[in-house]
Amino acid sequence: MNFDITLVVPELYFLALVLVLMIQSLGDREWKPVVEKWLPFGAGLGLFVTITGYGLHGLMFWDVYKVDMMSQFFKIAIAFGFFVTVINASRQPTLDEGKRADYYMLLGFSTLGLMMLASSVELITVYLALELASYSMYAIIPLRAKNKGAAEAGIKYILFGAVATALALYGLSYIMASQHTTFIAELMTKSWTFADQPMAVIGLSLFLAGMFFKLALFPFHFWCPDVYQGASNETAAFVATLPKMGAIVVLARLAVLLKPGLEITTLLAVLGALSMTFGNLSALAQTDLKRLLGFSSVAHAGYIMVGLVSGTAEGLAAAAFYALAYLIMNLLVFWVISRVAVDGRNLQLKDLNGLYKRAPVLAFSLAIGAFALVGLPPTMGFMGKFFLITSAWDHGYNWLVITLVLNSAIAIYYYLSLFRHAFTEDTTSDSSPAPDNSWFASVGAGLLAAAVLIVGLVPAPLFNFAIAAGKSLIQ
């Protein structure tokens, strides 16, 4: 067994973090150190540790676990996301006092699973890491005090998740039976045309369905708006961002199988096109902010497909870059939502009315987040979208690119209504509690917004990293 402990330092760090949280949650009733006091530092250190592991590469555990640029890119993204969600959740009003340590422990387990997912290059390992990441999600979604909707959302997520995983497992068995291997590196050399290997193609489609469920791609998206709406704002911030990173990295690794022109690649492209159109059209009618963002993430899942089907290193790099953009933009918007809803209620669009006066920094950051989600320059969202379409143009799916740009025109309406309510409408009633205007809220929103803008203006360093990641998969 090839094993090099330095390669998995980030994972080990997160494992240790989770174990500490577990001990704390098992401690007796009298022993109550406040978990929020130390965990942000722990998560921040985790991000730092992950970043120091930037240049590592190697194979481990009989080649099922691969540390390369792609995995490190996503591990850094995931560690960053964890760091922000932990800080975001540290002021969660709808979490029972006794459950705080457990809550963060589950978040941590899920993050650990996602980091392992980023490195898995063998389908069974992928499956196991995915389950580790999912199980804690099942438990975390209903954790919203005094809210029946959260329990409903939790059950929906479990049922959908169970079916999707069952499908994935079933597909896995087909792939094993027909291609006689589960290593992605070996699968690459096999034929994936429907004529040669019908069973394997069906198997791969089913396996991908498991990933699509995580990514909330049409038609596996039904859980998405409901779960966002049911879960607390802070939990939704996690569910909306990190699991998608895991799904995207697995899809990026599997994308090396998907040469342009194969039936399954076309299927992916069609699903992508349907997903963006359906997501955007449905979002038009939403008034609940989290439902709106739920459908918006269905649309974004579609955008990611544009990079994946191009079959080039640039395409994968563009997808990875867009994933990072998606992560930061959504964390930004959810940060603002969590800070505006100080009592943890679900926000409606009209709750944003007059936000520019009540909390200027939050309003401004929300504007940047919303415009980044549309893909207006000069934000990270624009650069991400631009890289996606540049990498995909002339690789056989031009119609998908056209669908993408047309979708921006649909999407602008509902993102603009976020902006419109926050900036042009005046406050209607003062019955709702005032948004959090503290330094904590403003600085967090400001930093995330600055990140969206700065990466939008100077995307080259991050994008070169993404290119290196893409090239580690396809030469």
Added chain:
Amino acid sequence: MDFGYPVLTILILFPLVAACGLFFLRAPQVVRMYTMAVSLIELLLAVPMLSYQHNADFQFVERLDWVHQWGLEYYLGVDGISILMIWLTIAVLPLCVMCSWTYIGKRVKEFHFCLLFMTSAVLGVFCALDLVLFYVFWEAMLIPMYLLIAVWGGDDRKYASLKFFLYTLAGSTLLLAAIVAFRITGGTFAIPELMQIDFSFQFQFWAFLAMALAFAIKVPMFPFHTWLPAAHVQAPSAGSVILAAVLLKMGTYGFLRFCLPLTPAASEYFAPMMIAISIVSIIYGGAIALGQTDIKKLVAYSSVGHMGFVTLGIFLFNLRGVEGALFQMLNHGIVTGAMFMMIGTVYERSHSREIKDNLGLGKYMPAFMFFWGLFALASFGFPGTNGFVGEILVFIGAFQNSTWIGMICVPGALLAAAYMFRVTLKLAWGGPSTASKWKDLNAREWAYLVLPAVFVLYIGLNPGFIFKIVDPSVNKLLDDFDKRKVAHVETVQPMQTAANDILDVLAGKK
């Protein structure tokens, strides 16, 4: 010429940086003074551009790598086509500040922030020589304009601002796809280099359509014009001024900068269609303007007609036509901008934009009526004013091209005179007068009306200096165009190819 510092970058960045300074100010009066000072400094910063050489090269060029992997560059430069628009943009800014001095009462700081942000973005559009950079500035100007209408607009502002945003954004989405396609096919985003490449007709066909949609919505040309009256009527004076003077020019500038040089064969192929739409815009805009009771709406529809002359001039592809288009762009900016400021002036007195609430001003506000009369004359192209120069050039171009095109335009010019005289007569001598208690123009209003008035007469009587600036670039544009427009339309069979392209996509072959 080298000034030892990046002239264009400073010009673009200064308003933006200065806009951030607004956040540290409180009193509205201080904010106004500050923005006024900023706009004057901006004018000073533009002084080096007086040393513009009268040749066809791009000047004041700045070129830096932006994202090397994709060949994105920070590439700026001006030529004879863009420099006039840059002067116009910079000159309009102080006028906008002055005309909203008392007009804007709420959220003054944000208002001036939007003005400055907008100036930066528009200057960027006219300077950018990299397609993506162009697109970035093109989209960046949407948000401040949206806010100008949506926050400080009239009663129906929500509808108007949303319509403006959706129309323009929808138009520009395909522009992005075209930009990417240029890069993949031509290998670069740099416009001067793309101008040297001959693209296949099939490619030009689709690229032209994608770009023309974006620009036609911006201009706006006939079927896409409906956002304009709504936006103009609801926007505050300064918003209307920027919209009319600068934003609409971005569309026609796009035609000149992109469609003609990059897709010459397709431009030639589509020219009859564009000319037809232009003529419809001229006649339709004029006819609808004739029926308006709202002064602002009237001027807005007159804009549709005037911009029709511009696009007509561009697609005639002869020297006089394109010169006329550039003149008309400049003139329309000056004259219509001034008219919107005047409407703002009178609105501050009557709180209505209806003609019937603003009757008989001649006796009580002679200075106002003097300026209005001058701009009205310029608007329909009375000899001696700048409007005449632009229109006559377009007419010459049209008659050179074909007598029929020229003949069809004549009613458009007549209509312009008709609607302008109608509104001017009522404003000056209509009764019963509502203006008996109103004060005539004050010093500030004099200041911001004298400036355009001077240019109306100066350009009208001495247009030569503008010819000197634009001619080299226009000649080069048309020379290149003539060399490269050759499409073997008989052999390529455009419609059939296009239909095949669509069928291929539908059949999943592409």
